[in-house]
Amino acid sequence: MGYDFTTLSPTDFEELIADLLSAEWGTQLEIYTEGRDRGIDLLYTRKIGVDTKAIIQCKRYGPKQRSQLLTAVKLEIKKLDRLLPQRYVLATSVALTNPNKDAIVDALKPYCLGTQDIYGANEINALLRKHKHIERAHFKLWISSTAILERVLHAGIFEVTGANVDYAIREIKKLVPHDGLNRALVVLKENNHVLIVGNPGIGKTTVARMLLCHLLKDEYEPIWITNNISEAWEVIGRAEQEKRKTVLIYDDFLGQLVFSSPRFAKNEDSSLFTLLDKVSESQYLKLILTSREYILEDAKRVHGVFSTNADSLVKATISLADYTEAARSKVLFNHLYFSDLSNERLIKILETKVYAKIVRHANFNPRVVETIAKAANSKHLDDDEYIRFIEHEFDNPAKLWRYPFDHEIDQIGRQILIAVASFDRDPLSNEIRAIILAMNSGESSEVLNSLFDRSLKQLVGNFLNSEYLPSAGSRECRQHTTLRFQNPSVREFVNEKILADPEWVLKIARSIQSFDQIETMIDLAEGIGSPIYHQDIWSVLGAAARRVQMTKHMYVMNCSDTHSFLGPYKAVFSHDYHLDKILARRLRIEGNLYPESQGFLDLKSALLKTDIWFEIFTAIQTDAEAMSGISDSVKCFTSRFGKNDGFLTQMRTVMRTAVIRILEKNIPTYVTEISELLELCEPLELTTLELLTIRHAIQRCVNEQTSSRSPETYYLDEDLSALRSLSSKLDIDLEDIESDLGNFIEAVEANSGDPEYEASTAPSSYRLEKENSLDIDQMFQGLRDRIP
Known part of the structure; x- marks a missing residue:
């Protein structure tokens, strides 16, 4: 294939020529830093066959800018008269005909010895075909090919509204490899996973994108994890079964600004480390994670299992030191x-x-x-x-947004940004529209809709990015527009604006349209310093929570078509809120009102009803993530009422009764679910009949697992561990069931294995500029090449 070199900056192009001619001539070319007063940006070699001083000049223009090239070349003759090289070689990105070359040679006599010393786009492409290792080392070249670009777009490496080939090329042009990228490559190659950590804005996601570009050369299919680690398990089974190379990317996997407990649910820590084991042994899987360093440390502090196993996550830290x-x-x-x-x-x-x-x-x-x-x-x-x-x-990076926020966008635009900040997910544009209409209820809806559309267009591409997504199960029908802040510094700035003016919290609280906003609004309300607003805010939030508690929970997640060869795609999912989350969030609000509100007393009464807990526990039947949410809710209840409160004793008794009813209904699918349900009710005081019910439920779950035609070893191992724990904790004999499950796992593992793996063709590291060869003024004079 032929490149037009438009993805390369003048410096990138210069480095490419240095590598190509070094390989072609068998000698090392060096940067020729003549000095600021001489103003020439050249490469030279001490030997080309004989002891000859040769100057090689690089001119990077558009593919058809022949006249501009000839004009620039004619200006070089005076500089060459001062340098007096024995040989002058020109390398240019412009495609040249023979007459074009003859004109250049005439203009540069006597220094240019002939057309053989003129390397146009065709000649450079020929050298790239001859020296393929040079092509692989300059990823901004090969990633600009049409086939690779289409895969870049399909993979969503550069997320933006209306992302297309032109946009992807613009982003690729700006990428700069550095030592941090090379370290991350080494870690990924040796461990099949890498955790990229660093401070805000240091370029963690950019390094992840460059790693993805690197892996595209080896035919890997990138899959972005958008919700939680359980998505990965849904992808990797199919990838291995189809022998398809897959790289999983989980950006900000612990949260974007602070550690996010809801995102990193109860069992997500152990699930992550089980996934690491799976990835490390696989010949088809790789995993890339990113996180801010301080959020990583906070997660270690909060999560015991995560802290114990955190060292198995191999880090590549991106720091300011990488930016020489x-x-x-x-x-x-x-x-x-x-x-x-x-x-x-x-x-x-x-x-x-x-x-x-x-x-x-x-x-x-x-x-x-x-x-x-x-x-x-x-x-x-x-x-x-x-x-x-x-x-x-x-x-202060956040202050970049102050003037545009205060002076360049209108009031509706500011309201849109505040509304987006009230979600802990990417809201849909229609949700934000409804909030703006409610916030300005006295105005004409027709006028407001027009203002909203105009303001949103102004924000997208600056403060916000948007993405068009389908609902789950309808890949081709992209009827949803999701919104997200362009980068975390925008969210930081908007959050500061909200906390600095409590009126914003009240305005949003009165206009809430989704229960998905409640958790974020509680956090914002708790961050308000002024006590004057507290009771008003909690009262308004309480009313809003009751009003929207029946709205759908919306989220973006990867979706797979069982019968499609196209692979997973991002889609919008929705489901009813689980009752425990509704109760827990309402309790957080009502608990801040003084004296105790009627709503608070009603919530206490609900938590002492077996039917309520039975409804809460039945959620595990249809939602694999429900258990972790229930666990978080129980922690919320326990925290609110105190560990020794008589109320908690009553509540746990009701919960145990509900758990036994759940087991009798044959709802749990896995032994781990039984174990987790019982753990919520501790301390356990069980009758003989209840113990028999538990044993029967365990036996049923194991029978279902061992009779499956496509058993998943991850869940089998988890169940075996839970079974052993229950046997010890409940002091009941489960040895026969444990033996059956253990033997089945051994048989499954004996029949599994990975086929041969194709070696990587991408480079293990990227060429970096020598620090002592840099002349900053000389480099930035290259900006003049962009100016007509």
Whole structure:
């Protein structure tokens, strides 16, 4: 295939030529840093066959910009007269005809010895076909091929509204490999998984994207985990069965801004480490996780199992140290070169040399670089104000959004952002629309709908990203538009705005449309410092919770078509809220009202009813994640009423009665579920008849598992462990059942195995610029190539 090299910056192109000609000529080419006053950006070699000083100049233009190239080449003759090379070689991304080459040779006499020293796009592509290891080492080249780009889009590596090939190419152009990427590659290769950690904005997700691009070369299919780790188990069984290489990506798997207990549910920690074991032994699976370092430490503190096993997660830490001056310069240069900033603004950057201050700033941050390189974030500033703006923005990344929020978007736009922040998931645009209509109930709905559409268009691509998704089971019908903040710094800023003005909390609380908002609103209400608003907020939230408790729980998750060869796809799911979550969240609200409200007393009464607990426990019949939610809810009840409260003793007695009814109805499918249900009711005081009921339920679950035609070893191992624990805890003889299950697991494992694995063809690391070869001023003069 032939490349047009448009995904490469001038520096990327220069490095490619250095590698290609070094391989072709059998000698190491070096960066020729002539000095700022001479103003020439060249490569040279000491030997090409004989002891000859040769200068190789790289000119990266669009594929058809022949006239611009010839004009630029003619300007070089005076510089060559000063340098007096014995040989001059030109490498350019422009496709050249023989007459084009003849004209260049004439313009560069006597230094250019002939057309054999002119490397146009065709000649460079020929060298790439000859030296394939060079092509593999420059991933921004091969990822720009049509076939790979289509896979990039299908995999959702760059999530954005209306993502297309052009958008993917624009994002790829900005990528810069660094030491952190190479470390992550080594960890992934050696362990089949990697946990990428680092501070906010340091580039964790960018490294994950580059790893995905790397794996695409080896025919891996990326699958983004959007909800929780249970998604992975639904994917990997099919992937291994079909011998399909799959890489699972779980971005911010512990939460985006703080540790998220609901996202990292009760058994998700043990499920994760079981998945790690599975991935490490597989020849078809890889796993990439990302998390902020402080959130990782918080998770260790909160979760015992996670803390005990956390060392089995092999980390690659991305830090500011990975961004050497060379890497920083390339990050900034690429974002500026491929930005939508005006040429006048680029000229001002060159004139003031503000790029040097940014590159050497103590708080250099790739996310801030991305933000200052977007024209929309500074359109209210003139060029001089823009320079002052970017000089100070690295001190507080969140403040980047202050002026646009206060001055560039309208009131409806601000309300939309506040409403999006009231969800702990990606809300649907129609949900946000309903909130805005409720927040402005005195206005004309027709006018508000028009204002909403206009404001949302203004926000998407700046403050927000959106994505068009289908409902589960209807891949082709994309009727939902989900919204999310462009990056975590936007959410941080909006949250600060809400907490700084409690009126926002009241406005949202009065306009709540989904029970999915309640948890976030409780957290925001608890963060309000002013006691003046407390009772008003809790009263309004209580009324809202009662009003919306029957709304559907919406979430985005990967969905698989059983009979489709296309693989999983992201879709919008919905289901009724489980009763325990409704009670737990309402209890958190009512418990903050003084004196005790009637709603609080009603909730206490409900928790002492067997029918209520029976309904709560039946959720495990249809929802694999229900048990972890029930466990969290029971913790909430226990925390609210105190460990020694007589109320808790009564509640646990009612719960035990409900559990026995559940077992009699043959609802649990796994022994682990039986164990977890009984654990919720501890301490256990069981009758002989109840113990017999429990033993019968365990026997039934094992019989169902061992008679399955496609048993899942993960669940079998979990059940065996739970069975042994119950035998000890309840002091009942389960040896015969344990033996049957153990023998079955051995037989299943004996019949499983992985086929031969195809070796990787992608490089194990990427070429990095030598620090001592860098001339920042020289590099940024390359911005002039973008200016007509």
